[in-house]
Amino acid sequence: MKTFGIRLVTLVLVISGIFLSCQDEISTTYTYRTMMPIYLEMSDVRARMISVSPPQPLDNPGKIYIYGDYLLINEPQEGIHILDNSNPANPINKSFIPIQGNVDMAINDNKLYADSYVDLLVFDISAINNIKLINRVKDVFTHLYSHDTGVVVTLKDSVVTVDSESWLTDRGFFLANSSASFASNFSEASKSYGQGGSMARFTLMSDHLYAVDQTSLKVFDVKNPSEPSFLKNINLGWGIETIFPFQEKLFIGSNRGMHIYDAKNPSAPTKMSVYEHVLACDPVVVNEEHAFVTLRSGNFCFNGVNELQIIDIKNPYSPKLKKAYPMLNPHGLGLAGDYLYLAEGTHGLKSFKVNDVMTIDQNQLEFLQSMKSVDLIPGPKSLIVIGPEGVCQFDYSVPNKLKKLSCIDVKNPVVVK
Template structure:
């Protein structure tokens, strides 16, 4: 099957021998295997020794809903709703459950460092569990966060989302309190060492060297200097003006989940992070190993991407508006969805301009206006046009509708400074393939099912020869 010169090969297997990943929201990588906690089916172990042809190696159906996983040695440590589940994976084709430890709350994610597992419990804080003997885990200490404030069926405030451990410190992304730095040198008595509250609504944290990379829904990525854990200082930031939930760091790059898409940021200069690339698809969690990015793609299962961040980013101009027609005065909100761009120049067609990424503009007079967005990065430029129709103010009693909500603008794409033509998004079931520094290599694509292992479409492979 061809999609704009991209070859898609669907492999179906009614007996579910290839892979059955129903809802992959997390992923961990160790050696030749990716470990995917599948909300419905437990732990899925995928052989990624050939990234272009991943194969299911083994699985273990946990008693609860598998949420997060960490790998250490021959064991997988799974946050499974109420429990920490420890599984022997020395034989990946036949994982063996060793022990469960009940946290008494909502075990949602986990990190492992040395002889300790740090279990994130939404209700109670961080459980520090001694796993020196995996068959007999022992609670060593608890770092409690602020209590959750309940609002109907949903909990808000004081809810820890993620933890990263480096040396004697646990770095906690706390939804209500920002970045918390906890001294865990004495595991039985963890002590708050420092905090950076400006990173409130924190969803995830990664640590590399002297920096903590914290993402939050309001302000994007905050790069925080933690060389003095008692006094963390903001060093740089990147705000995509969209919802950011996850972060992974590898070398000079930070990989962000932004509105369920993958964004790559150059952090070689932490005080001035720069956008390098973007993959638009279904992205919930990310793990980076070498040149590959392993994506927990929700109902799309495990998606494997090959990242080439050093390659000059291919630029792509695109935008939408909340309305395309209406009566004067007409206020229009423009939403940029361009790829690999660092600068924006809007011409609204009525003599006004803007360099904001997502501007709001009001047309005061009736007319037909051609909106032109020109975007650029260090190497290239691209543009897109669309039309806005503005009518005279309606008479009393006439319909005063200001157009349709959420309609994408159609228009031509052009490029400058490159011999290659601009390319649009390639639609595939469950995600888009976007030309740029990240190419789709392979994916497990499994639709949700009401019953485990009752799936027909098992695997989607995109040949790297056609990328």
């Protein structure tokens, strides 16, 4: 999964024969839709004033996050929608915070943390109608940053026509059908923290903000919520994707496996173990005894499998696979007590009773094939599900019979694979 998740790389191959002479010579051209690098000066990005805008329609919803009566929806690379969700049957779009290079968010004590390319921004949202940028921590997310030139390398959806099929691969571009998925993750239960989904790169626990990029875990002290202090960078190896906090531990998903870190000393997490699996995208949620991991193939998820894995974590120093269940193309997932809700991408939304992890396949509750989904949050008022066509909310007080409450449709829906 790429950092700054963007809808990537739909390959359109057009071969056209053009007769150029009486000898019927044929010229072949190739037209690709791909992501081209764009170079931005961070000094220019920082110089632009961030002013909260009137509500905007959803175009490409990314991560979802709930905080009190508010629902936040990220538009990857563009910013964050703020919605009044006091009535999940009628969410009200309130405003939009334009943030260049934004992918992740988390909230601590009315302070919204959001990335802007390489910087961490802090917004005061205590007055939701008067949101203000109050701090910027510079140069903390530097995996796409050149210190020598002050330039950020990002990507733009582009169409190119070339005379060689190898033009893109020769330059390191991808020729696969792909859409990156975005969503947030569950935050540690706290009156001052928000709550997200299962595929986050930001999370909060014990007065600390943790953020992962493709290779590392970054630790911030947020005891003073307005003044986050960057403490350290912990190298994890390549392919890091998600982070999930639970009972003073950090469960970090990668395309090679699941890392477990002890965060009893929240300023200095230490490695407990790594559970390895085949190459595949890997969001994780956990309870006291088990980690629930979805693996999926295709796109940037390599050639892995499509399955739900149940990992025994009673001994976090020696996690073991307990059972695996075949799925169609599983994305994000969420636990609500003995019930598991699982996003199956374009295939729909599934729910299971999981009190007996050895019989999950015999305890599927529903399969809503019309609800294309990439991630979800079992929240205090509703089950919030995000997909390529929008964000829907369900009453899940009766776990085996979801009742749709509302949907916010996307202006220009795209297919997620």
